[in-house]
Amino acid sequence: MKFVPAGVVPFVALLLLQRRPVAGRALLVTGPGCPGHGLCRSNVQEQTRRQVALLNATAQDLFSLYLKCQGEPFSSETDKLCNPGSVFFPAFHVNRTSERKEVMVAMYKLFAFLNASLGNITRDQEELNPTAKELLDRLHNTTKTTRGLISNLTCLLCKNYNVFQVDVSYGESSKGKSAFKKKQQGCQVLRKYVQVIAQAARVLLPHLSPP
Ligand SMILES: *[C@@H]1O[C@H](CO)[C@@H](O)[C@H](O)[C@H]1NC(C)=O
Ligand SMILES: *[C@@H]1O[C@H](CO)[C@@H](O)[C@H](O)[C@H]1NC(C)=O
Ligand SMILES: *[C@@H]1O[C@H](CO)[C@@H](O)[C@H](O)[C@H]1NC(C)=O
Ligand SMILES: *[C@@H]1O[C@H](CO)[C@@H](O)[C@H](O)[C@H]1NC(C)=O
Ligand SMILES: *[C@@H]1O[C@H](CO)[C@@H](O)[C@H](O)[C@H]1NC(C)=O
Numbered sequence: 001m002k003f004v005p006a007g008v009v010p011f012v013a014l015l016l017l018q019r020r021p022v023a024g025r026a027l028l029v030t031g032p033g034c035p036g037h038g039l040c041r042s043n044v045q046e047q048t049r050r051q052v053a054l055l056n057a058t059a060q061d062l063f064s065l066y067l068k069c070q071g072e073p074f075s076s077e078t079d080k081l082c083n084p085g086s087v088f089f090p091a092f093h094v095n096r097t098s099e100r101k102e103v104m105v106a107m108y109k110l111f112a113f114l115n116a117s118l119g120n121i122t123r124d125q126e127e128l129n130p131t132a133k134e135l136l137d138r139l140h141n142t143t144k145t146t147r148g149l150i151s152n153l154t155c156l157l158c159k160n161y162n163v164f165q166v167d168v169s170y171g172e173s174s175k176g177k178s179a180f181k182k183k184q185q186g187c188q189v190l191r192k193y194v195q196v197i198a199q200a201a202r203v204l205l206p207h208l209s210p211p
């Protein structure tokens with residue numbers, strides 16, 4: 001049982017900052033820690049559905065635009081340089097037959113990771129490509145949607161499953177790396193994101209379908 005200070009943030013994503021991130025099993029602590037249901041809006045399920053669908057619908061364009069803005073050698077050697085095999089990304093093993101709670105927890109881990117990664121990517125692109133306005137707009141937009149989604153997932157987890165704490169594994173920070181490495185890490189993460197968000201949408205949307 002982890003210590004959670006009373007009356008502070010209702011939902012705590014524990015940062016596991018490690019040099020080599022591991023996608024360990026979620027340690028879920030359930031208990032009397034969820035705040036009242038007032039936290040959730042009535043249409044939270046529908047909003048969550050829309051946010052996941054929106055992220056899925058815009059992921060490929062975000063990746064393409066990102067790639068275009070990095071120039072060479074990324075455009076011509078995309079498969080080699082942006083192969084996501086060597087970059088950390090949270091495991092996402094749930095499928096349509098998984099329990100709904102398991103799906104929600106996996107979603108939370110995925111989008112908490114994405115939020116942190118987008119933070120690094122946005123910071124790097126503001127530095128490396130400060131005039132790429134459309135890309136920066138899209139990154140900001142995606143981050144905003146992701147944060148809204150996290151808050152809705154937080155509320156669903158709490159309300160339906162009394163889960164108020166999820167351990168999240170984060171990737172490596174790109175801070176201090178070379179310009180090339182920063183571009184490459186962003187490219188790998190965004191490419192993997194395109195694949196995983198499509199899978200996430202396939203798995204999650206049926207769980208949240210309107211009655
Ligand atoms: C679906 O996921 C569950 C765990 O959530 C696993 O036990 C099961 O084997 C998976 N089924 C398929 C077809 O991958
Ligand atoms: C999203 O990431 C930022 C860092 O870029 C962090 O400050 C913030 O707390 C994160 N938000 C959520 C909801 O995880
Ligand atoms: C960069 O990523 C690391 C690890 O995922 C995270 O801890 C940090 O908050 C991120 N930085 C920003 C500015 O989002
Ligand atoms: C940014 O978000 C707004 C509102 O959420 C949306 O209408 C617009 O299409 C988004 N733009 C991009 C480039 O994703
Ligand atoms: C859910 O998503 C909507 C739309 O982005 C947002 O306005 C709302 O604050 C989010 N969180 C909750 C708890 O409803």
Ligand SMILES: *[C@@H]1O[C@H](CO)[C@@H](O)[C@H](O)[C@H]1NC(C)=O
Pocket residue numbers: 053056057060198201202205
């Ligand atoms: C996710 O986006 C892809 C590409 O736009 C699309 O083909 C697919 O149908 C979407 N999946 C869902 C479940 O909406």
